[in-house]
Amino acid sequence: MFERFTTDARQAVALAQEEAVALHHGWIGTEHVLLGVLRADGDGARLLAGFGVEAAGVRDDVVRIVGRGEDDIDPDALATLGIDLDEVRERVERAFGPGALMRRRRCRRGGIGPMVPFTARAKKALELSLREAINLSQRDLRAEHLVLGLLREGDGVAARILAERGVTHAAARERIAGRDAA
Amino acid sequence: MAAQQTRDLAGAVDSTDPQVGLAAVASLRNLVERLEELHVSNARERGWSWQEIGAALGVSKQAVHRKHGRRRRLLG
Numbered sequence: 001m002f003e004r005f006t007t008d009a010r011q012a013v014a015l016a017q018e019e020a021v022a023l024h025h026g027w028i029g030t031e032h033v034l035l036g037v038l039r040a041d042g043d044g045a046r047l048l049a050g051f052g053v054e055a056a057g058v059r060d061d062v063v064r065i066v067g068r069g070e071d072d073i074d075p076d077a078l079a080t081l082g083i084d085l086d087e088v089r090e091r092v093e094r095a096f097g098p099g100a101l102m103r104r105r106r107c108r109r110g111g112i113g114p115m116v117p118f119t120a121r122a123k124k125a126l127e128l129s130l131r132e133a134i135n136l137s138q139r140d141l142r143a144e145h146l147v148l149g150l151l152r153e154g155d156g157v158a159a160r161i162l163a164e165r166g167v168t169h170a171a172a173r174e175r176i177a178g179r180d181a182a
Numbered sequence: 183m184a185a186q187q188t189r190d191l192a193g194a195v196d197s198t199d200p201q202v203g204l205a206a207v208a209s210l211r212n213l214v215e216r217l218e219e220l221h222v223s224n225a226r227e228r229g230w231s232w233q234e235i236g237a238a239l240g241v242s243k244q245a246v247h248r249k250h251g252r253r254r255r256l257l258g
Contacts (some may be wrong), residue, residue, distance in 0.1 A: 073209045074205060077209040078210060080202055080203075101220065
């Protein structure tokens with residue numbers, strides 16, 4: 001489904017994966033897609049900047065709402081036993097792929113692969129983004145359509161964080177349509 | 183964390199401070215749980231029976247199925 005994605009949008013998805021791994025989350029949720037969009041520095045990030053939304057604040061909120069992975073495993077406590085958690089993780093990931101040691105959310109695809117799997121909500125948001133691009137009569141799926149998809153999905157962590165910042169689907173869509181008409 | 187700090191903590195392995203010892207046990211247990219989930223999932227994906235997995239873990243097939251069966255169904 002990524003063939004119609006612009007460079008920014010593709011970059012956002014790749015960065016979403018990076019954010020998930022960095023937070024030790026074993027899934028890519030709407031929250032990581034939002035962070036990916038913000039970090040991709042394209043039309044999606046510019047749209048959100050217009051609402052005062054930036055990556056660092058959102059990441060803090062993600063940690064506040066979701067937490068970091070492995071919160072129940074303290075590397076310092078394991079070090080007192082001579083166990084190096086980084087070493088354990090490296091070995092496990094060498095065999096089973098990135099994110100293998102992290103707690104898993106219920107994802108449709110529970111299998112262990114090289115990719116951190118998308119949650120059902122994140123997949124839904126991506127599908128809705130495509131529909132948003134079509135509704136705006138745009139050929140390509142841009143990063144700003146990902147923002148609309150996240151807002152349209154409505155129930156994910158990303159939608160919640162955006163709602164807390166007063167970003168609504170209607171307002172975001174209006175800005176995109178208004179700019180394109182100008 | 184600083185290397186010195188790590189050495190100080192590592193030196194605490196023979197400490198009798200319950201806080202240090204219990205925190206280490208809790209983290210170790212959680213790590214073991216995570217590894218067990220991972221390896222049980224892998225074994226199931228490779229077609230191992232609950233019987234075989236239980237035998238390898240040194241527990242009954244009922245115990246391993248009770249613990250992991252539901253999670254496996256949710257993930258599947």
